[in-house]
Amino acid sequence: MRVHLCAVGRLRAGPERDLIDDYTTRFDRTGRALALGPFTEHEIEDRKGGGMEAEATLLERALPSGALLITLDERGKLLSSPEFADHLAKWRDDGRQDVAFVIGGADGIAPALRARADFSISFGKMVWPHMLVRVMLTEQLYRAASILSGAPYHRA
Numbered sequence: 597m598r599v600h601l602c603a604v605g606r607l608r609a610g611p612e613r614d615l616i617d618d619y620t621t622r623f624d625r626t627g628r629a630l631a632l633g634p635f636t637e638h639e640i641e642d643r644k645g646g647g648m649e650a651e652a653t654l655l656e657r658a659l660p661s662g663a664l665l666i667t668l669d670e671r672g673k674l675l676s677s678p679e680f681a682d683h684l685a686k687w688r689d690d691g692r693q694d695v696a697f698v699i700g701g702a703d704g705i706a707p708a709l710r711a712r713a714d715f716s717i718s719f720g721k722m723v724w725p726h727m728l729v730r731v732m733l734t735e736q737l738y739r740a741a742s743i744l745s746g747a748p749y750h751r752a
């Protein structure tokens with residue numbers, strides 16, 4: 597199952613980029629034997645300042661057709677890391693070819709796009725900067741792959 601991240605904003609070189617590259621490299625390596633990955637990032641940018649509606653249009657365009665749509669949203673579902681790993685495994689075992697995680701911009705994800713999500717994940721009730729949410733998601737993807745492979749990275 598290919599894993600996509602569709603996110604608002606371009607992440608330049610720096611600590612967040614380094615962390616994401618590290619976690620996604622690890623995820624791809626660990627996920628290969630589990631039929632998880634590769635990971636692909638799709639960054640969108642609305643240069644006209646059209647807000648979350650314009651961003652939603654660009655995000656929709658970036659979504660691979662037929663992908664399972666998962667939004668990252670503070671109003672979403674709280675999961676433990678093993679539960680997240682179980683969800684990934686279930687989506688893969690259901691025969692999904694692509695799963696796309698969507699992270700919004702400063703104003704969040706437009707309600708219409710949120711409404712059509714297959715699932716929504718919360719990293720807690722607090723609002724995090726979107727670039728940090730990218731880092732957290734990629735770490736959790738690597739952690740999930742480690743859990744599913746039986747590697748000792750995750751200690752509950």
Ligand SMILES: C[S@@+](CC[C@H](N)C(=O)[O-])C[C@H]1O[C@@H](n2cnc3c(N)ncnc32)[C@H](O)[C@@H]1O
Nearest residue numbers: 668669670699700704705718719720722723724
């Ligand atoms: C700065 S936040 C936008 C917050 C905005 N008030 C909203 O209503 O979504 C940018 C993006 O980061 C992600 N995000 C921020 N906090 C999050 C959390 N606690 N759980 C999951 N995703 C979060 C969401 O995708 C959000 O669209």
